[in-house]
Amino acid sequence: MLGEIRGEVRFKEPLSFHTSLRMGGFADIFVVPQDVDDIRHALLFAEREQLPVAVLGGGNNLLVRDRGVRGVVLKLEGCLGRAEFHGEEAVAGAGVSLSSLIREAAALNLGGIEALVGIPATVGGALAMNAGTADGNIGDFVSAVYFLHPDGSIGEFKPGSGTSYKQFYAPRGAVLVGCRLQLHRRPLPEIQKDIKQRLKGKKSTQPLALASAGFIWKNPGTDLATKLIEKAGLKGKRINGAEISAKHANFIVNRGGAMAADVLALMEITRERVHAQFNIYLEPEIRVLGE
Numbered sequence: 207m208l209g210e211i212r213g214e215v216r217f218k219e220p221l222s223f224h225t226s227l228r229m230g231g232f233a234d235i236f237v238v239p240q241d242v243d244d245i246r247h248a249l250l251f252a253e254r255e256q257l258p259v260a261v262l263g264g265g266n267n268l269l270v271r272d273r274g275v276r277g278v279v280l281k282l283e284g285c286l287g288r289a290e291f292h293g294e295e296a297v298a299g300a301g302v303s304l305s306s307l308i309r310e311a312a313a314l315n316l317g318g319i320e321a322l323v324g325i326p327a328t329v330g331g332a333l334a335m336n337a338g339t340a341d342g343n344i345g346d347f348v349s350a351v352y353f354l355h356p357d358g359s360i361g362e363f364k365p366g367s368g369t370s371y372k373q374f375y376a377p378r379g380a381v382l383v384g385c386r387l388q389l390h391r392r393p394l395p396e397i398q399k400d401i402k403q404r405l406k407g408k409k410s411t412q413p414l415a416l417a418s419a420g421f422i423w424k425n426p427g428t429d430l431a432t433k434l435i436e437k438a439g440l441k442g443k444r445i446n447g448a449e450i451s452a453k454h455a456n457f458i459v460n461r462g463g464a465m466a467a468d469v470l471a472l473m474e475i476t477r478e479r480v481h482a483q484f485n486i487y488l489e490p491e492i493r494v495l496g497e
């Protein structure tokens with residue numbers, strides 16, 4: 207079945223090449239599918255061999271442990287990478303980058319999803335995380351989500367009850383393959399102005415020049431995780447090459463040579479300290495993968 211895949215199949219692929227934190231061990235079997243059929247072949251192979259499957263989009267919210275990932279890792283960035291526009295609706299494949307979707311829509315005077323500007327993501331990864339900002343999450347704009355069940359059949363999901371804060375309730379083991387997004391007519395110059403302002407805001411508050419994976423923790427209730435970490439005196443705390451960002455305490459940056467174990471140790475200290483001081487348990491936003 208792996209032989210039927212038209213995309214790429216690699217063995218012992220370092221996942222540090224495929225994650226924004228630039229760390230983590232290798233994937234036993236790494237598949238870059240070319241189309242939905244390739245994904246099906248990979249899923250059926252994994253099912254037959256009883257291997258676990260992990261899906262990677264752009265790897266922008268992932269911490270891969272140092273001993274890597276057993277089984278099959280499917281990398282969807284670049285696969286299913288087309289978006290089409292019909293009236294005020296976009297139909298986007300899971301591998302489309304969010305930024306190019308926003309840009310392509312804007313060129314057609316279609317906006318409405320500017321809240322998602324500056325989030326490094328594939329559409330699939332953004333859906334899986336219900337990525338967004340204070341002004342809206344991707345789930346707010348989606349009218350349908352398509353996915354593959356582990357047995358290779360296609361399913362469709364209507365929004366509404368399917369998303370919540372940083373979460374999308376797809377069936378277990380489903381691979382998201384695309385979605386429909388509702389846009390609105392908006393003049394290009396207005397969209398461009400909005401995008402510029404949002405990017406400027408991000409740049410001034412987030413450590414964008416260093417390798418990171420976005421927010422490490424979900425905001426607990428109405429509290430901001432970054433404020434709790436700051437008050438716990440952990441801003442700038444470093445273990446080897448990993449550092450709780452001095453610019454934004456809800457980021458951990460890789461200053462060079464950091465291991466996943468260093469990041470996990472910083473997370474443990476943060477969780478303990480914030481709990482001891484504020485009686486609040488922080489819940490990770492970042493997804494941790496592997497051994």
Ligand SMILES: Cc1cc2nc3c(=O)[nH]c(=O)nc-3n(C[C@H](O)[C@H](O)[C@H](O)COP(=O)(O)OP(=O)(O)OC[C@H]3O[C@@H](n4cnc5c(N)ncnc54)[C@H](O)[C@@H]3O)c2cc1C
Nearest residue numbers: 263264265266267326327328330331332334337338382420
């Ligand atoms: C500098 C920086 C700034 C960021 N700012 C924000 C922000 O403002 N708001 C925000 O919400 N996030 C932010 N993030 C985090 C990240 O960009 C988002 O979580 C994004 O949605 C991750 O998309 P991805 O394609 O990289 O997914 P990945 O990191 O590859 O995967 C994330 C999760 O989604 C799953 N997944 C990915 N694709 C699929 C698929 N097709 N089917 C099923 N599951 C899938 C993975 O298994 C994993 O569990 C930021 C990250 C960085 C590095």
